[in-house]
Amino acid sequence: MIDLSNKKVLLVRNDNIGDLICTTPAIEALRKKYPSAQIDIVVNSYNEDAIKENPFINKTYIYTKPKHKKGLVEKIKAAFGKLKILVQIISEGYDAVVIFRGGYSKSAELFSTLSRAHYKIGVQNKNGKDGFTTHIIPNPNTHEVMFCFECLKPFGVIYAGEGTRYFIPAEMIQKYTPYQNAILFHISSRITENRYPKEKFKEIIDALKGKEVVISAEPVDFAQARWLAENTQAEFIKTSSLNDLGGLIANVKLFVTLDGGAMHLAPALGTKTIALSGKTNMNQWHPWGYAHLVLQDESKRAENISIATILKTIQENL
Structure with missing residues (x-):
């Protein structure tokens, strides 16, 4: 050594x-x-x-x-x-x-x-x-x-249960404290196979009637996020940066996300994370601590994950 x-x-x-x-x-x-x-x-x-x-x-x-x-x-x-x-x-x-x-x-x-x-x-x-x-x-x-x-x-360094970490300024966390009972859907992923149709997101959100649901997205998907907010009971929160998104994630009860940087950010902030994955090797890249909450279809396309499977996982983890 x-x-x-x-x-x-x-x-x-x-x-x-x-x-x-x-x-x-x-x-x-x-x-x-x-x-x-x-x-x-x-x-x-x-x-x-x-x-x-x-x-x-x-x-x-x-x-x-x-x-x-x-x-x-x-x-x-x-x-x-x-x-x-x-x-x-x-x-x-x-x-x-x-x-x-x-x-x-x-x-x-x-x-x-x-x-x-x-x-x-x-x-x-x-x-x-x-x-x-x-x-x-x-x-x-x-x-x-x-x-x-x-x-x-x-x-001679060995793993002893250390978790991932990410620092979010206190003022950004305090900004989103009203959303502590919310389910947050992050609808963005840059890889085609890891994306999920807005129409299916709508069906999932509609089925969560009575639950507080919020939506976040990257700028390229702001139009889809607005469409979901206009056609469901969900609220679209337009975050300005990754740290701003982190402030929101740190508060919510449950985070449902497509594969991307936010998928790793949430566990680092202590937020329970459900990951909808497409072609990514999730043995290597699952959200740390939440491998059991990864949903991935054998086709390796996120759009093929069934609405029923996603809803069941959400309901079991609220």
Whole structure:
């Protein structure tokens, strides 16, 4: 076992916000194992909210991916911002680097390479060309939370019941306290196979007569959310950001969602979550703690999950 006591550790999780949420249990366990270690992390401007106010991190490096910027000038600014972070990492002198990515990432390995750390943990490049000292073999039937613990196994870190976490400012939670008895339907998913027809959502909401029902959506689906509000007893709440949505989720009694970042956000806030999934491998990506509330048709299309099955699951979990 590699001892990280009084060592400097750099973690890298520079992909999506749900992925970073799934990494938070491992970060907590790492801190518990090594309270004297300096634990820093590299994230990007797209997922940084998932690590804000995390009590187990010493320093957070945040950079913007040039591909997330429009225009040459903005892309150049983003590139220089990343370069500045790389220089800081070089000068810090880390002892160990852990890349929390289920597949090899050249951009993520760059942070590892330039750190000049003695211990470098990551998934092997399929071409066999990388600088990792220890390779992690991903298992598609292992949840992402537990994959992150596999990445920390060389340091003797083991899972001990840690949950996912996400910080929502108190004022955003207080904003939605009137909805503590509500069922919240989040109707958005960017993947076609993971989407669910608004007409079927209407039938489900109609069958929940007498229950307080609210709807949330991403901007691309605001029109569908308005249609549901106009044609059912449900209320559409137009949230302005992921944190704003989190404030609402943190209050409601039950969260029913399609596959996406919000599916990981809700368990991190302690809200019971029913996930309607399509083609996603839910062995790897189910909402942490709520694998038993995942509904998925054998066709791997969310639209084929029966209304009766969804209603039964909702009624059993109110």
